[in-house]
Amino acid sequence: MAAPPALSRYVARMLSKGYELSAIRNALQQAGYPPALIAEAMRYVPMQAHVRHTIHLSGGAIGALVIIGVLIAGGIFAGFTLLSGNKPAALLDMRVTILTMVPEAGQQLLFSPELFSAGAKQAVDVVVRYELIHIASRKAVAEKTETVAVQTRASPRMQLAIPDDAPAGDYLLRVQATYAGQSALASERFTIAKAASRQQGNPSAREGHASGTEPARAGIRSCDDGNTCTLDSFDGVQCVHESVWPCCGNGQCEAGEQGTCSDCARFQQNTLAPSAPAAVDCNGKEGFALSLCQLEQAKADDDLSLCAQIATESVVMDCYSALALQKRDSEVCERIGREDNRDVCYMNFITAGDYTVCGRLSREYIRNSCEQLRQLDEARR
Missing domain, CATH: 2.60.40.10 (Immunoglobulins)
Structure with a gap:
């Protein structure tokens, strides 16, 4: 069972901050992660991450790791529901x-x-x-x-x-x-x-899906190369491994991954001169298509006023959340009307270490966990 790269990075990050390995394991188990997956994630943690001062976690602190820390590891920043x-x-x-x-x-x-x-x-x-x-x-x-x-x-x-x-x-x-x-x-x-015009040859192999004879019949046990950044298939003669790009989890920040993948630092300043935003033409569009186009226009122009012009409510909330990250301004989240979606917007800042938003969270259990993480962070300094 291969552990998600984000889970291994989360374990390494917590170890580097001084948390005990046993406490991290307990927190992940309480969150529902299988023991085998946890062991696999800890197996690939760099050794230097273990050589740190130790912080002993209380039950409340472990609870904070369960509620927020595991959300960081899994990348779960949307759809919170109070059960x-x-x-x-x-x-x-x-x-x-x-x-x-x-x-x-x-x-x-x-x-x-x-x-x-x-x-x-x-x-x-x-x-x-x-x-x-x-x-x-x-x-x-x-x-x-x-x-x-x-x-x-x-x-x-x-x-x-x-x-x-x-x-x-x-x-x-x-x-x-x-x-x-x-x-x-x-x-x-x-x-x-x-x-x-289609290329000559086997299109199934080129498109990256299996066809023809099964691998076992050709004496091949499996076409899985263990690389999550390839699509593995069998073209009837041999295994085919088609590269997936961009690939979240390969440790490289690739085009199209900004703000959506843990490979890219969420608030990292671009050291290169920013390219001019592509022109967005919404003429002739209507309904949901128009809302999506206006979202892209607001992001390209970095203009909050354009979010308010969107007719579809869910797209309006997506617009404010996207621009809050783009501007690195948590106050933009306050424009989101629904409490659960507003909390999701704030969670993006908490995961970046900005605990000033703790008091703005609507859900009490998330707010309390945010405060515990803030206190742990201050005690570590």
């Missing part, structure tokens, strides 16, 4: 990453939905529905539904066939996960290019 009564004892959250850079009609769209179930004591079956929506016509051109087993985290590699007659243009991959009355929604925008 009570007979609701399921797990928080369902999700994000999606498209792996095919510029697909064409008739090809397979490769993507990876990352499902999180924080606090689940055993694997649960989550129903996941995928829709491929043509933004201009607002029509779904393809859809698929399947069930995924999730305990704490699952990142399956999926593919969805793009119809041969799908027009070129902007599309939205919409993914909805449902479990025990909870629902999580994620979407990613991308472009389908005009169909080009």
